[in-house]
Amino acid sequence: ILLYCGHAQDALLHIEPNWSPLFTGEKVTFVCDSREGNDTDWNYSFSRNDHFFTTNRTVNRYKSSSLTRGDSGEYQCVADHKIRPVRRESNKVSLSVSGVPRLVLTVSPSWTSPGDSVTLTCSVEPPSAGWRFFWYKAVPHLPYNYIYTYELLAGGTTGTQQDSYILHGQTHTAGYVCRARRGDPVFYTLYSGVKFVWSGGEFDQTFIFLHKGINVLVVLTLFVLCVSPNDVSSGVNPAASLTVSPHRLQHFSTESLSLICEGNSTEWRVMKVDEDGDRSPCSYLGKMTGSTCNTDARASSGVYWYPRPVLTVSPSWTSPGDSVTLTCSVEPPSAGWRFFWYKAVPQLSRYSYTHELLAGGTTGTEQDSYILHGQTHTAGYACRAGRGDPVSYTQYSDVEFVLSGGVNPAASLTVSPHRLQHFSTESLSLICEGNSTEWRVMKVDEDGDRSPCSYLGKMTGSTCNTDARASSGVYWCESETQSSNAANITIHSGDVILVSPVRPVTEGHSVTLGCKLRTENLLYNVDFYKNDKLIPNPVRGELLISAVTKSDEGFYKCRGRKSPQGLETLTSAESWLSVKWTNDEPEESDYENVRMEIAADG
Template structure:
């Protein structure tokens, strides 16, 4: 029993003008049945990965197709339909001739042996096609991969090319790409140069993409010097004497150049004592020269803020009795009352040879000055690292900058870690550290404040940043960032408990000198860091008794 009527010995024939077609073009397929007329036609398409579907483009004996695949056809006529034998299959492939290329990343013009780069095989117009890739090396070796990216360690110069082969037989393999010619250079060497206290690192031969790393030798150990004070990544201002060298690095993972030849720096280091002033205190400056030898004279300077440089700098004014230098490497300043910065340098020989200037070092006063003052909002010493803080300068100046000394030895300015808007520095996040902040104008330093940054899961003591005047009241608090304190709060002065209540605040209604000291709080199983509460004496003004000439005693 037959399921369909098949015309005896009638067979369809499928012909194509070409079996390959470029992306976006079409090819005409013609189906015919010999011996008699009146035939209509059905068309079928499949791939090696898909089942056969009927093409409903019409019943004509020719169609135009732009898709690759395996095609066949058959004829039918009459009612009920009589079908011819199906035609042989014809495979149409889509070609990507001359549309494949090799690109390089990073796109450095100079590549050195040992660096890692990634080559990518790109097929233009091949979106949506699943490809396999074949690579050809300078030695004419070939290998296949499913990844379009090939990461190599630069070693052999020459031509690199690729071609793509689709996993679907609807597409034909591309031609080989035009070769990308790579020439790899011998590993470069860094060079270091010095101008005053600034060291500059460069890579020879010059090329792009480098970061620069500086090192100092100390006791036969090589220490990394961070670029904490620089005009660009390739420059650093040094504050210590010693033997320095540098090297460049780029890429991921980082490829390093050879180290530069070393350069030796003689530079003094200034130390001040004390850092924090009591009003009218004497300050001792000490200038230390590495590789100490005889014959040095020491010169002492006051640091004057120079606001014309955004990165922050100072000019230097000789202190009294220092114009000819001092034989002693220490210098005492009597009656210092305000925040101030100092530098030193040494010299000897004829003609006189001078070392570099030392980095500025500071003595700080917490007392508010009538000519310049710094206020903090929120007004407290301890802050969470996620807190935003505003530091505002006030006084007789139209231009200010806010400075920070990150203990133990790093000076920076608001432009490095905040946003300076007129006389206020806005800080989005406080650094997790202990730092001193103050304001500078062209002629004045403000009071200084100590601010500490702490992580959000810590317990903080809330205490004012400025000293409290005798007789005034002060409120101390205890705070967690994300939850209320549910248990008792314990307040301590100099490690002695002074209050144990459920309140999160402690009020001292009239402060006296005996209240000065270190304070901390405890609650909910946590203990805050301690902060110093300074107390200043209340000014006593003399009472003047005025007597009338006619008065009698």
């Protein structure tokens, strides 16, 4: 939300584009109008929350890097005349940055007769202006469950200003998604979830009821369909059809079902959508053999609701050797579950994970929590739950990561330039090393959204080059078997950053922190802060901690001036300094790398 105030004689600050809300990942331009003479007669400085992040600019425009929630605040500009001792202060503009926008696709009607028209509607939440909408068909990506690729609908390369799209003459069952973009440079949302338009044709054989017995109420309504890479089933689609055996719509709970796919493909999967819109593959219903899904005892149990549990990890960021608690919650809460705990193993070819049971976990636990002792490396985890006889399992939870700066000898991340904070104009190289020939770089932002290197730049061999597209977040490397140390990288749009080591400092060793100016000029009257408290510091321009202890862990930042008599201060963002015990695994020290960064600045 942008709020304007000020006097007629003052400078005027405005933001382009003037949208509300703004979202994580978007970019804006701050424009300072002196409202006197020519723009070139003035020098311009910009501040956030009364701290200048760039000063004495000869142009009145400042382009931000990709916004994060941390960029929310009150902004102001100051125009200083180059010849006369005249200063113009602007109004204050309140800028609020929301998390990643969510797209919701709706289809109407969702069940059609052949030839009907269908309206797709794409909504951005929270609502905001300036979007163009793009429409896609979801193409099944076999043999992986839940995975689809997206094909633009005909004539959709430029998108539509309208948030709706009409499909004329719909004849077959098909899935669709949407996404939106706005701004210059262009900012894209994530894709919406897949929504299906159902068509049963002359016989709605995919609309199945389960009964517990004769004249007993229906316990569940579900849709079942066959999908191949080329088509999706309906009752009259010759390229893909589903046959149900026994050949009727209603079944007793004691019966086994066979769901048979036929058509122009040699590879199939059977998918189910329940009344809540949740999709599940044949593996949750029974067993897929060739083109047939046999439900066996899982159908006779009448259990077709497969909740997805929620996994939480505490703490999510650890120092080497910490204990971590995993907690698995089934929603809505219910009794009788046993919980199973898994390590997430990266599958590099498709940005997904397989699940490997943790040691001693074959029988599960009655408790909904599990403690990991002596966590030393970054790793992902998942859980699921089971109950009943025969056992009915939930889906797997989403993968949640325990992040650690501790170095894994089998997998390590090196950041170049070698520091945690970087200017928005810098390109980064994120280099993976260890016991693997294939790597991917992953990032998780403050909202928990994960993205691979391809969203940040380009992965070449074991190196991800961001080309100035990086945004703040936690980065790490993954191979098929290992995850590296994590680095909490801050991308700063201001003129000063803190120079601090990427990896934990060993207890008893020394470390030097520096304060770096974007222009490489000397910074004056530099102060350092730990957890927002000023640190007495006799060394000009840098902070030396000669023998680090665990008590030195904390959030550090620096503040300085461009000239000895300058009134305007420049403040860096904060970064966490991590300390590891001396009995942890040996690792390369960051001390020389940090000293070189500081020396280059001085």
